[in-house]
Amino acid sequence: xxxQDYYETLGVPRDANKDQIKKAFRKLAQQYHPDVNKSDDAxxxxxxxxxxxxxxxxxxxxxxxxxxxxxxxxxxxxxxxYGADMSGFGDFGSIFEELFGGFSGRSAxxxxxxxxxxxxxxxxxxRLSFEEAVFGAERxxxxxxxxxxxxxxxxxxxPPTAPVVCATCNGTGEVKRRQQSPLFGTIVTAxxxxxxxxxxxxxxxxxxxxxxxxFIRITRKLxxxxxxGVDDGTRIRLAGEGEAGQNGGPPGNLYVVVAxxxxxxxxxxxxxxxLELPINVAQAALGATxxxxxxxxxxxxxxxxxxxxxxAQFRKRGQGVPHLQRNGRGDMLxxxxxxxxxxxxSEQKELFRQLAKSFGDDTPREETKGFFDRLFGSD
Ligand SMILES: [Zn+2]
Ligand SMILES: [Zn+2]
Numbered sequence: 001x002x003x004q005d006y007y008e009t010l011g012v013p014r015d016a017n018k019d020q021i022k023k024a025f026r027k028l029a030q031q032y033h034p035d036v037n038k039s040d041d042a043x044x045x046x047x048x049x050x051x052x053x054x055x056x057x058x059x060x061x062x063x064x065x066x067x068x069x070x071x072x073x074x075x076x077x078x079x080x081x082y083g084a085d086m087s088g089f090g091d092f093g094s095i096f097e098e099l100f101g102g103f104s105g106r107s108a109x110x111x112x113x114x115x116x117x118x119x120x121x122x123x124x125x126x127r128l129s130f131e132e133a134v135f136g137a138e139r140x141x142x143x144x145x146x147x148x149x150x151x152x153x154x155x156x157x158x159p160p161t162a163p164v165v166c167a168t169c170n171g172t173g174e175v176k177r178r179q180q181s182p183l184f185g186t187i188v189t190a191x192x193x194x195x196x197x198x199x200x201x202x203x204x205x206x207x208x209x210x211x212x213x214x215f216i217r218i219t220r221k222l223x224x225x226x227x228x229g230v231d232d233g234t235r236i237r238l239a240g241e242g243e244a245g246q247n248g249g250p251p252g253n254l255y256v257v258v259a260x261x262x263x264x265x266x267x268x269x270x271x272x273x274x275l276e277l278p279i280n281v282a283q284a285a286l287g288a289t290x291x292x293x294x295x296x297x298x299x300x301x302x303x304x305x306x307x308x309x310x311x312a313q314f315r316k317r318g319q320g321v322p323h324l325q326r327n328g329r330g331d332m333l334x335x336x337x338x339x340x341x342x343x344x345x346s347e348q349k350e351l352f353r354q355l356a357k358s359f360g361d362d363t364p365r366e367e368t369k370g371f372f373d374r375l376f377g378s379d
Contacts, residue, residue, distance in 0.1 A: 003070050004048065006051075006052035006055055006056055006065060007052075007056070009048050009049060009051075009052040010024045010025055010028065010049065010052050010053065010056065011024055011028070012024045012056075014066075016056075018057060021053065021056050021057055022053075022057065025049060025050075025052075025053040025057070028045075028049045029046065029049055029050065029053075032045045032046040032049060033046055034046060034177075035191065035194045047179065047180075047181060050181070051181060051182065055073065061073060115247060116245065116246070116247045116248045116249035116250075117245060117246040117247060117249040118245050118249045118250050118251070118252060119146070119242050119243035119244045119245040119246070119249065119250070119251040119252035120242060120243040120252045121242045121243075121252040121253050121254070121255060122143065122145055122241070122242045122243060122252065122253075122254045122255070123254075123255050123256075123257060124141055124143055124254060124255070124256050124257070125256075125257050125259060126139060126141065126224070126226070126256050126257070126258055126259070127259045127260075127261065128226065128230070128258055128259070128260050128261065129260075129261050130260060130261055130262065130263035130266065130268070131263075131295070131297075132226065133226075133229075133230050133231060133232075133258065133260040133268075133321075134228065134229065134295055134321045134322070135228050135295075135322070136225070136226055136227050136228035136229075136230075137226045138223060138224070138225050138226065139223075139224050139226065140221055140222070140223055140224070141221070141222050141224050141256070142219050142220070142221060143219065143220050143221075143222050143241065143254060144217060144218070144219045144220075145217070145218065145219075145220065145241075145242065145243050145244075145254075146215045146216070146217055146218075146243045146244050147215065147216060147217075147218045147220075147244050148214065148215060148216075148244050149207055149209055149210035149213070149214055149215060149216045150209075150216075151207055151208070151209035151210065152207035152209065152210060152214070154214050154215070154244075155203075155207070155214065156203045156206060156207055156210065156212040156213065156214040157203045157204070157205060157206065157207060157212070158205045158206060158207045158208055159207075161204060161205045163201040163202065163203045163204075164201060164202055164203075164204060165200070165201055166193060166195055166196035166199070166200055166201055166202050167195070167202075168193050168194070168195035168196065169193035169195065169196060169200060171200040171201065172193070172200060173192065173193055173196065173198040173199060173200040174190045174191060174192055174193055174198065175190070175191060175192075175193050175194070176188055176189070176190050177189050177190075177191065215244060222238070222241060222254070224236070224238065224256055226256075226258070227324060228321075228322040228324075229271065229321050229322040229323055229324035230258045230260075230324065231258070231260060231268060231270070231321075231324075232258065232259060232260045232268075233257070233258065233259075234257075234258045234324070235255045235256070235257050235258075236255070236256040236257075236258065237253055237254075237255055238253060238254040238255075238256065239253050240252075240253065241253065241254035242254050265293055266293075266295065268321065269333075270321075270330065271320050271321040271322070271323050271324075271329065271330030272320045272321070272330040272331050272332070272333055273295065273319075273320045273321060273330070273331075273332050273333070274332075274333050274335065275292060275293075275332060275333070275334045275335070276334075276335050276336075276337055277290065277292060277302070277334050277335065277336050277337065278336075278337050278338075278339045279304060279308065279336050279337070279338055279339065280338070280339055280341065281338060281339070281340060281341070283304060283308075284304070284307070284308045284309070284310075284336070284338040285306065285307065286306055287303070287304055287305045287306035287307070287308065288303075288304050289301050289302070289303055289304075290302050290304055292334065294319060294332075295319065295320075295321070295332075300316070300319070302314055302316070302334060304336065308336055308338070309336070309338065310336060310337050310338045311335060311336065311337075312335070312336045313333060313334065313335050313336075314333075314334040314335075314336075315331050315332070315333055315334070316331060316332040316334065317331050318331065319331060319332035320332055
């Protein structure tokens with residue numbers, strides 16, 4: 001029998017690249033896979049497609065085929081070893097998984113659907129006021145998640161029925177197929193059972209609530225306790241509050257991610273809080289006792305000494321944010337900003353004029369003299 005040209009078999013040009021070849025093979029293989037295609041010549045075509053792909057996807061064998069055609073692969077050398085020794089091709093099952101991943105339901109590692117699998121983690125965002133983040137809060141949150149169906153207890157079968165072991169695969173979830181290939185001899189491939197889709201069981205009467213899917217999306221109201229001291233971006237882990245696990249696997253976790261609104265006066269820096277304190281020139285020069293707000297919403301006083309400059313820092317110990325993981329609180333750091341008045345009454349203007357005269361308006365002070373000299377280039 002005349003063998004068809006491998007390129008024609010796959011319907012690709014002779015200069016097709018690996019991607020084109022793989023794509024063409026994938027498409028044809030899915031079309032002619034005997035599990036899918038029940039026509040008489042499907043299996044034959046599938047074998048041809050497979051054979052063509054095995055050669056054209058291998059650089060060395062493709063080169064031999066390009067030069068010598070089918071004969072080059074059948075004689076000694078290039079073709080001889082392939083029939084008996086399959087080791088070079090790795091796990092054939094995995095090739096099939098790669099190609100039929102779409103409906104195999106199996107992961108690349110080969111673990112079947114029936115193994116326990118941990119549920120997925122979930123994320124929920126929460127927006128807190130500055131004070132809630134500092135002192136903690138309790139919030140009720142709506143969390144949509146997949147849970148085992150309560151009606152069928154996660155079996156997928158309408159009570160009182162139950163799932164039954166799949167007769168096609170005897171519960172293993174996969175079917176083994178032996179194929180004769182001119183190139184490789186006998187090939188045993190494992191593919192997901194087409195009857196149960198790899199689940200190993202079938203559900204004769206599906207649950208009326210989840211329609212046999214075993215899981216159902218439910219929005220749960222969860223009471224979330226936010227500990228004192230959380231900050232923007234803090235993740236709070238609620239163990240086991242994520243999606244339900246599969247086949248008896250544990251549920252995932254829920255991570256609540258915190259976003260904190262800004263405060264009117266305070267800026268957060270870890271467990272310290274920063275406060276910019278505006279003072280007037282008189283307070284700066286003479287010193288003063290000034291009222292400041294606290295995190296609790298009360299007021300405190302701070303002593304600003306005479307001669308306080310813009311940028312002077314004062315610390316109130318233990319007036320900051322509670323530490324998240326240990327006892328105690330951070331500090332409040334107060335930074336002064338001397339406000340130069342922009343609007344003056346005539347009385348204040350007069351006072352400033354007197355002040356200026358008293359300072360000696362034209363004469364630079366001793367300590368700034370050098371600076372002025374440089375600036376105006378005297379000497
Ligand atoms: Zn159900
Ligand atoms: Zn089955």
